[in-house]
Amino acid sequence: MSRFRRTALAAALAVATATLSTAVGLSAPASAAPPTAAVALGDSFISGEGAGAYTPVADVNGVAQGFPGWTAANSNAYFCHRSANASLHRANLPGIQDRFNLACSGGQPHDIAAASSARANGRQVAAQLDQLRAVGRTHDIDLVLLGLGSNNSSFTFGQVAEKCANRFIADAWTGWWEFWAYLGGPVEQKPCTDADLATAAQWSAATAETTSAVRQLLTTLREIDADGQHRIVLQDYTNPLPFDLEPRFHEEDSRSDTRDKFRALGAERYAAGCPIHRASLLPGHRFSQGLGTMVKSTRDTLAAEFPGADLVYLNVQRAFDGARLCESGTSPTGALATPIRLQDSPPNGVFVTSLSGKDKIAIQRIANTCVSYFQTCQESWHPNAAGHQVLGQCLTGAATTGARSVACVRAGDGSITVS
Numbered sequence: 001m002s003r004f005r006r007t008a009l010a011a012a013l014a015v016a017t018a019t020l021s022t023a024v025g026l027s028a029p030a031s032a033a034p035p036t037a038a039v040a041l042g043d044s045f046i047s048g049e050g051a052g053a054y055t056p057v058a059d060v061n062g063v064a065q066g067f068p069g070w071t072a073a074n075s076n077a078y079f080c081h082r083s084a085n086a087s088l089h090r091a092n093l094p095g096i097q098d099r100f101n102l103a104c105s106g107g108q109p110h111d112i113a114a115a116s117s118a119r120a121n122g123r124q125v126a127a128q129l130d131q132l133r134a135v136g137r138t139h140d141i142d143l144v145l146l147g148l149g150s151n152n153s154s155f156t157f158g159q160v161a162e163k164c165a166n167r168f169i170a171d172a173w174t175g176w177w178e179f180w181a182y183l184g185g186p187v188e189q190k191p192c193t194d195a196d197l198a199t200a201a202q203w204s205a206a207t208a209e210t211t212s213a214v215r216q217l218l219t220t221l222r223e224i225d226a227d228g229q230h231r232i233v234l235q236d237y238t239n240p241l242p243f244d245l246e247p248r249f250h251e252e253d254s255r256s257d258t259r260d261k262f263r264a265l266g267a268e269r270y271a272a273g274c275p276i277h278r279a280s281l282l283p284g285h286r287f288s289q290g291l292g293t294m295v296k297s298t299r300d301t302l303a304a305e306f307p308g309a310d311l312v313y314l315n316v317q318r319a320f321d322g323a324r325l326c327e328s329g330t331s332p333t334g335a336l337a338t339p340i341r342l343q344d345s346p347p348n349g350v351f352v353t354s355l356s357g358k359d360k361i362a363i364q365r366i367a368n369t370c371v372s373y374f375q376t377c378q379e380s381w382h383p384n385a386a387g388h389q390v391l392g393q394c395l396t397g398a399a400t401t402g403a404r405s406v407a408c409v410r411a412g413d414g415s416i417t418v419s
Contacts, residue, residue, distance in 0.1 A: 035097040037139035038399075040088040041112070041128050041217070042147035044105035044157070045237055045391075048083025050338035050382030055082050057104075059124045060117050070347040074374045075117070077125045080104035081378070085385040088145055090392025093399055098139060102131045105378060106158070108151045109213035129220050136224030143399055144232045146217070149210040149294050154202035157237075158374075160287065161381050164192040164280045165340055166367065171257065171277070172266025173360040182364050183371040191279035197287045203294065211298045218306050231310040233398045234299045235391075236292040238316045239285055240337030240381040241274055242327040249274065249326050267356040273339020274326035292317055296405065303404070314398040314418075315407040319390055322412055325381075336387035340380040345369040347376045394418055 040046050048054070056064040059077035068076045082101045083089075089099060104116065104125055113129050116122030125131075135141060150157040162184070170180040171189040180187045198206070214234070221230055249272060250256060252265035257277050269275045276284075292315055299313040322328075323336045332339040341351040344366050352366055370377035383391060394408030397418025408418045 034140045036095060036142045037098045037100060037135055038093050038096045038143040039132060039135055039141055040101045040103045040145045042103045043107035043151050044382055046145060046147035047081055047103035047105050048086030048388060049081045049105040050379040051083040051085035051385045051388045053084040055084055057082055060115055060126050070349055070376060071373060075123050077123055079375045080123055080125060085388050087388045087391035087395050090389050091395040100135050102128050106151055109148060109209040112213040113216045133224055141225050141230050145395060146232060147235045149206060150237055150291055152206040152209050154205050155198050160197050165275050168276050169363060172262050173363050175261050182367045191277035192283050194283045194286055197283055203290060207294045207297055210294060211301055214298050214302055218309055233312050233314050234295050235314040235316055236295040237288055238319050239288040240325050241281055241284060242324045243281060243285060245278055245326045246329050248329040270355045272326050273332035275340055288317055312398050313405040314394060316394050318409040319394055321410045336383060336390060338379045338382050338384045342366045342370050343376040347373050390416060
C-alpha cells in the first residue's frame with residue numbers, strides 16, 4: 001500500500017470515528033482517582049509533641065507560622081508542635097500516598113468543630129474539621145488517627161503533670177513551716193491523689209465532650225469522603241512514668257520523699273526526668289487508665305450509632321513498658337518519653353538539666369518561666385522521637401487489624417505486638 005493510500009485511509013478513519021462519537025455520545029475517559037490520604041487529628045500525643053522536628057503550621061488566617069521565638073505568645077499556631085517524627089509519619093501504611101498531620105498540642109474536643117482560638121488558651125488555628133475538609137477536596141481519606149480527651153473543659157494533661165511535679169518540687173525544697181508559691185498560686189507539699197487529678201463528675205463531662213466531638217467527625221467524613229471507605233483509629237494515652245521508680249531513685253542522702261525537705265533527692269529525680277512523689281505514681285496510672293476507658297467508651301457508643309463505621313480502639317497504655325522515665329537507672333537515657341525540662345528566665349532555648357545547688361528562690365523563678373512561657377516546658381512527659389517510632393508501630397497494627405479493639409504492648413526485648 002502506498003504512503004498516500006495509508007494517509008488517506010487514516011484520515012478517513014479519523015473522520016468516521018469523530019462522526020460516530022458525535023452520533024452515539026461516547027463518554028470522555030474517566031478522570032484519575034484522587035490520591036489516598038491518612039490524616040491525624042487531636043492533641044499533643046498525636047501531633048508529635050516532644051518528638052522535635054516541628055514544621056510550620058498555618059494559622060487561622062492561612063499564614064504559615066514558623067518558630068516565633070521563645071517569648072512569643074503560646075497561642076501561636078507553631079506551638080501546635082506538629083512533628084515530622086510523629087507516629088503518623090513513622091507508621092507503615094500500605095496504600096496510603098499522602099499524610100496530613102492536623103493535630104495540635106493542647107487540642108480539646110472543642111477544637112474539632114470550632115477554631116481553638118475561640119476558647120481560652122487556644123491556639124490560633126482553624127477548626128480541625130475545616131482543615132480536614134480541605135484535605136477531602138483533593139484526596140480520598142482512607143485512614144484517620146485520632147487522639148482526643150486528655151484535654152477538655154474539666155482537666156488537661158498539662159495541668160495534671162504540672163500539679164504533681166510542682167507538689168514534689170515544693171516538698172523537696174521547703175520545710176513544712178515554709179510557704180511555697182509561684183505565679184500559679186500556692187502549692188501543697190504532698191503527693192497527688194485520684195481526686196486531685198479528676199473527679200467522677202469531671203470524667204463524665206469529659207466523656208460527653210469527647211463523644212460529641214467524635215460524632216461530629218464521623219458525620220463530616222460521611223459528607224466529604226466520596227467512596228465512604230475509611231478507618232478511624234481512636235488511640236488512647238501512654239503514661240510516661242512507671243508504676244514505681246527504679247530503686248536508685250527511692251532515696252538520696254538517706255532521705256526519701258516522705259521526709260521533710262529532700263533537695264538532693266529532688267535534684268536527682270529532676271535530672272532523671274521524673275520529679276514526682278512515688279505515692280503519686282499509682283493515681284497517675286489510674287488517671288491514664290481512666291483516659292483509656294473514656295476513649296473506648298466513645299468508640300463503643302459511636303459504633304452503635306454508626307453501625308457501618310470502621311472504628312478501631314487502639315490501647316497504647318503498655319506501649320512503653322520497660323522504657324518509661326526512671327524505670328531504669330540510666331534515665332532519661334533510653335526512655336521513650338521526654339523528661340520534664342524547664343528553662344530559666346528569660347527563656348533562651350537552653351534547658352535546665354540539673355537543679356543541684358539551687359535554692360528555692362531560683363527554683364521558683366524557673367517554675368515561673370514555665371507558667372509565663374508555657375512553650376518552654378510543654379514537651380515535658382510526652383513521647384520523644386523514639387516513643388513516636390513505637391507508636392507508629394502501634395498504628396501500623398491498628399490500621400490493618402480485623403479486630404475492633406487492640407492493645408499495643410512492648411515486650412522486655414523491645415519488640416512491639418498489636419493484638
